[in-house]
Amino acid sequence: MNGAVDEQWQAYVEAKRDTELAAIIEEQKLKPEQTRAFITAAFRDGQVRTTGTEITKILPPVSRFSRDGGHSDKKKRVIETLTQFFERFFGLGVGGNDYQ
Structure with missing residues (x-):
């Protein structure tokens, strides 16, 4: 019985992680494949x-030379968001191997 609970937990956490990462990619307008590879490497x-x-490489294209481009602000927000995501899931025993 314990093995079934562990498998269910792993499946739940993986589904939750995948859903949250997809939402981050959409909200931040990140490049999906590169972002998944980046998170896989982080795990x-x-x-x-x-x-x-x-x-x-995962950031959407913005002008680095325009004052309004916001490249550094965007990079900072993405780093904060992905770090929070990583910290939430890293200790739960679910790796990022399945993003590749």
Whole structure:
């Protein structure tokens, strides 16, 4: 019986994680495939990498030179949102392997 409960829990958490990530991708207008790969790497590595070019690959295109482009603000919001998502699901025993 315990195995069935564990499997049900895993299925529930995976469904919840997938739903929340899809909502984040839509709300933030992120690139879906790149975002899923980014989150898979975060679960594999045990952290969300906020430096380097990986984070910028998932962002929607904006002008980096326009004052109104908001690239740095958008990047900051996306990092905060994805970090909160990661922290909520990382300790629940569900990896990000199935995003690839």
